[in-house]
Amino acid sequence: MAWTLEVPELELSEQVAVVPERTALLIADMQNDFVDPQGTLFVAAARQTIAACRRLLSFAREQGMLVVYTQDTHRPGSPEWALWGEHVQEGSWGWEIIPELAPQEGDLLIRKPRYDAFYATELDHQLRLRGVDTLIICGTVANICVQYTAAGAGHRWYKIIHPVDAISGFSAAEKAAALGHIHRLFQATLTKAENITAITSDD
Numbered sequence: 001m002a003w004t005l006e007v008p009e010l011e012l013s014e015q016v017a018v019v020p021e022r023t024a025l026l027i028a029d030m031q032n033d034f035v036d037p038q039g040t041l042f043v044a045a046a047r048q049t050i051a052a053c054r055r056l057l058s059f060a061r062e063q064g065m066l067v068v069y070t071q072d073t074h075r076p077g078s079p080e081w082a083l084w085g086e087h088v089q090e091g092s093w094g095w096e097i098i099p100e101l102a103p104q105e106g107d108l109l110i111r112k113p114r115y116d117a118f119y120a121t122e123l124d125h126q127l128r129l130r131g132v133d134t135l136i137i138c139g140t141v142a143n144i145c146v147q148y149t150a151a152g153a154g155h156r157w158y159k160i161i162h163p164v165d166a167i168s169g170f171s172a173a174e175k176a177a178a179l180g181h182i183h184r185l186f187q188a189t190l191t192k193a194e195n196i197t198a199i200t201s202d203d
Contacts, residue, residue, distance in 0.1 A: 013189050017199045045140075069097055108126055115145045135158050137167075140169070143174040
């Protein structure tokens with residue numbers, strides 16, 4: 001029996017101000033296997049978010065913010081390959097971050113074995129060492145690695161900002177449901193990349 005779902009409307013904040021020294025931009029899994037049409041687990045909508053991700057990246061670098069890349073990382077025999085097929089094998093072309101968003105020296109690169117970037121990684125430790133309490137989370141996939149990383153952040157009481165135009169999913173319904181879920185459970189702020197501005201800690 002077929003059934004349909006309506007894509008819920010998401011209420012977006014028109015302006016979101018962050019304190020750069022307490023904020024990190026986290027770019028989730030923008031890797032060739034997910035973002036390039038030749039990738040083994042291509043997310044078609046991901047290409048449409050590159051411009052917004054680049055806008056956020058330029059903003060973060062201009063403000064001296066910490067930039068974090070998560071890099072889904074698997075080796076032969078990974079249990080995830082039984083679920084999704086072979087993807088992002090460590091050291092392969094598909095595993096690399098797309099060239100449009102290439103990391104620079106000083107960025108934090110987190111190689112993660114599962115959806116949640118806090119699981120079995122040093123992410124939380126590195127953020128706390130730097131005094132970060134707010135995460136701008138973008139990337140792919142909305143209802144998988146983006147959602148579970150945001151949930152991991154929420155469980156640790158980080159403030160979460162989701163620029164919705166810089167996040168992609170396999171479908172609009174899955175993306176909307178994931179963002180709405182994180183908004184409701186962890187008070188994530190939903191906005192667009194262009195609406196994020198910087199303030200000083202003295203303001």
